[in-house]
Amino acid sequence: MDMDTALLLSILAATVQSGTPILYATLGEMFTERSGVLNLGVEGMMIVGAFTAFLATHLTGNPWAGVLAAGLCGGGLSLLHGVVCLIFQGNQVVSGLALTILGLGLADFLGTPYVGITTTGFQAFAVPVLADIPVLGTIFFRHDALVYLSYLLPPLFWLFMARTRPGLALRAAGEHPAAASAAGLSPVRIRWCGIFTGGFLAGLGGAYLSLAYTHLWTNNMTSGRGWIAVALVIFAFWRPGRAVFGAYLFGGVMALQLRLQAMGANLPSSLMLMLPYALTVLVLLASSARGGGRAAPAALGVNIEPEE
Amino acid sequence: MFLPRVVKRQEPLQWGSFFIFAVALVVSLGVSCALLAVHGKPPLKALAVLWSGGFGGPFALEDTLLKSIPIFLCSLGVAVSFRMQVWNIGAEGQFALGAVGATWAVLAFPGLPMWAMMPVMFLCAAIAGGLWAAVPAVLRLRFGMNEIISTLMFNYIGILFLQFLVYGVWKDPTSFGFPMTPIFPKAAIIGPIAPATLGRVHWGLAVCVGVAVLLGVFLKRTRLGFELLAGGENPRAARYARMPYNLLVLLVMSLCGALAGFAGCIETSATVNRLQPSIMVGYGYTAIVVAWLSRLRVSSIACFAFLLAGLRVGVEHLQLDLQVPAAFGGILEGMILLSVLAGQFFDRYRFTLKGRS
Numbered sequence: 177m178d179m180d181t182a183l184l185l186s187i188l189a190a191t192v193q194s195g196t197p198i199l200y201a202t203l204g205e206m207f208t209e210r211s212g213v214l215n216l217g218v219e220g221m222m223i224v225g226a227f228t229a230f231l232a233t234h235l236t237g238n239p240w241a242g243v244l245a246a247g248l249c250g251g252g253l254s255l256l257h258g259v260v261c262l263i264f265q266g267n268q269v270v271s272g273l274a275l276t277i278l279g280l281g282l283a284d285f286l287g288t289p290y291v292g293i294t295t296t297g298f299q300a301f302a303v304p305v306l307a308d309i310p311v312l313g314t315i316f317f318r319h320d321a322l323v324y325l326s327y328l329l330p331p332l333f334w335l336f337m338a339r340t341r342p343g344l345a346l347r348a349a350g351e352h353p354a355a356a357s358a359a360g361l362s363p364v365r366i367r368w369c370g371i372f373t374g375g376f377l378a379g380l381g382g383a384y385l386s387l388a389y390t391h392l393w394t395n396n397m398t399s400g401r402g403w404i405a406v407a408l409v410i411f412a413f414w415r416p417g418r419a420v421f422g423a424y425l426f427g428g429v430m431a432l433q434l435r436l437q438a439m440g441a442n443l444p445s446s447l448m449l450m451l452p453y454a455l456t457v458l459v460l461l462a463s464s465a466r467g468g469g470r471a472a473p474a475a476l477g478v479n480i481e482p483e484e
Numbered sequence: 485m486f487l488p489r490v491v492k493r494q495e496p497l498q499w500g501s502f503f504i505f506a507v508a509l510v511v512s513l514g515v516s517c518a519l520l521a522v523h524g525k526p527p528l529k530a531l532a533v534l535w536s537g538g539f540g541g542p543f544a545l546e547d548t549l550l551k552s553i554p555i556f557l558c559s560l561g562v563a564v565s566f567r568m569q570v571w572n573i574g575a576e577g578q579f580a581l582g583a584v585g586a587t588w589a590v591l592a593f594p595g596l597p598m599w600a601m602m603p604v605m606f607l608c609a610a611i612a613g614g615l616w617a618a619v620p621a622v623l624r625l626r627f628g629m630n631e632i633i634s635t636l637m638f639n640y641i642g643i644l645f646l647q648f649l650v651y652g653v654w655k656d657p658t659s660f661g662f663p664m665t666p667i668f669p670k671a672a673i674i675g676p677i678a679p680a681t682l683g684r685v686h687w688g689l690a691v692c693v694g695v696a697v698l699l700g701v702f703l704k705r706t707r708l709g710f711e712l713l714a715g716g717e718n719p720r721a722a723r724y725a726r727m728p729y730n731l732l733v734l735l736v737m738s739l740c741g742a743l744a745g746f747a748g749c750i751e752t753s754a755t756v757n758r759l760q761p762s763i764m765v766g767y768g769y770t771a772i773v774v775a776w777l778s779r780l781r782v783s784s785i786a787c788f789a790f791l792l793a794g795l796r797v798g799v800e801h802l803q804l805d806l807q808v809p810a811a812f813g814g815i816l817e818g819m820i821l822l823s824v825l826a827g828q829f830f831d832r833y834r835f836t837l838k839g840r841s
Binding site: 216259264265266267270271273275276277278280282284285288400403406407444446447449454456457464465467482483 | 519632818819825832
């Protein structure tokens with residue numbers, strides 16, 4: 177294998193790593209939105225997940241405890257959004273923004289004493305047999321457990337939505353809550369589940385950042401990935417398959433940006449750091465121009481009025 | 485069954501928004517101080533520091549007034565956009581671009597006398613901030629692109645652009661590597677109004693008053709302003725009534741950008757006297773909280789801007805006196821916004837214990 181191929185393969189493997197936290201968060205937000213709730217708090221839930229994952233791992237020494245804590249805390253924070261929007265009929269856009277402000281504040285506040293401390297986290301291991309496949313093995317099967325777990329999510333997501341009864345109920349709550357209600361379902365209860373699952377997955381995305389992508393805690397370590405995830409849901413037309421593509425596209429740009437910086441490319445770092453955000457605008461522009469918004473669940477962002 | 489159930493109010497709760505805010509503030513302060521206690525800080529002392537730092541005494545009030553200037557300017561524009569259901573959360577980036585625009589004017593025409601420098605600075609700030617907001621507006625109107633995400637991404641890009649300039653081409657060669665431009669010439673510095681009586685309070689306050697009056701006149705006395713107030717809340721009705729909806733969105737977004745640009749210009753010129761990244765402290769996000777709390781009433785915006793500015797100043801004192809991390813401010817703001825959102829429910833509904841008849 178010559179130098180260039182090795183470099184390319186390492187960048188592609190890094191693409192999968194950088195794309196994984198975004199993939200978790202995107203699928204989580206997609207799940208919430210399919211139930212009819214827009215939760216713009218992804219960035220906040222993700223950073224709270226990143227911090228609690230770090231903290232739990234730091235305290236117990238077991239990264240899986242960190243993953244569980246991240247999921248529960250991300251999900252727990254999302255329940256505040258549920259309280260505001262499902263019980264108190266608050267505006268979903270503003271509530272999500274508030275959740276992001278709160279989450280960033282919480283993680284920063286609680287995490288200040290831990291900044292820069294390293295933890296064990298997850299280590300990469302080669303999957304037997306699969307890792308030996310030429311090219312694909314290097315790109316996909318020499319990572320850590322959270323990456324492998326993320327491979328299972330898109331097919332599970334699709335199966336759940338398309339082939340199961342609860343999946344159908346979830347979609348009904350997102351498309352036509354009144355009809356769901358008439359069919360004997362409780363759209364409000366379904367939306368609670370949608371919100372919590374989304375928060376749980378956003379938390380896992382955060383956990384990946386502090387336990388696998390790096391092995392430490394720093395403030396603002398999500399740096400807009402939660403917002404990229406919100407954009408990717410639109411880009412993906414609310415379908416998990418396209419979410420994978422979108423997440424790895426961003427993973428690729430981030431991996432490339434890191435690699436160029438490491439090679440000492442003669443470009444100011446502030447311009448390089450703009451790349452993912454500029455790409456988000458472009459990607460969203462492309463899907464909007466193709467009428468992407470029409471794929472949204474019909475009742476997305478619309479609260480269910482309480483019965484008199 | 486005596487479970488409480490929800491009943492729609494016939495008319496909105498009297499004094500509702502004031503009452504709701506008061507309860508929300510108490511809840512948020514309670515939760516935040518509980519967090520402080522968990523963190524091993526004395527919660528009651530923290531409350532006292534928060535109050536005295538932000539509102540107790542002339543120095544505190546002066547600080548608070550100074551901080552409320554950029555917050556007020558940013559919230560005006562955000563409130564107008566929110567009123568139209570345009571979710572412009574890009575004030576932070578538009579603020580950055582305003583600062584860049586003003587600095588460009590100073591660096592390009594360093595020799596101008598003050599009477600020419602000030603208008604040129606403000607004009608450049610308004611154009612830069614306005615354009616930064618107009619692009620997402622056009623993208624939304626032309627391509628149906630979600631403005632929440634585009635304005636937010638423009639925040640990140642705008643702040644990085646500011647950094648690119650002060651770390652690179654605009655860096656002061658004599659600053660020992662610190663990322664900042666050279667200090668502005670005297671003619672480009674917004675000075676204090678009356679140092680003897682008003683302390684550091686500068687002419688930026690006069691800009692706020694002027695803008696507020698102009699905006700009030702525009703909303704109350706012009707056809708476009710009336711259309712904005714009347715039809716803003718329901719785009720479909722606005723279109724049906726043949727209002728120039730697209731034009732209104734573009735106008736409102738650009739206006740918001742220009743006002744945030746003013747704020748950036750004032751912060752750069754009056755507060756730090758040069759362009760440096762430290763001016764970006766999240767006023768644009770605080771403006772969202774203020775805008776939502778006050779809806780589109782200029783006087784409420786002024787009150788809430790002052791209040792949240794005071795909380796920010798108080799948090800700075802907490803940082804100094806009790807070593808509480810600065811992020812405490814974010815927790816407070818997030819909690820206030822969440823509890824107000826929840827509380828507004830009682831504007832429209834009430835609970836009753838009577839059983840179903």
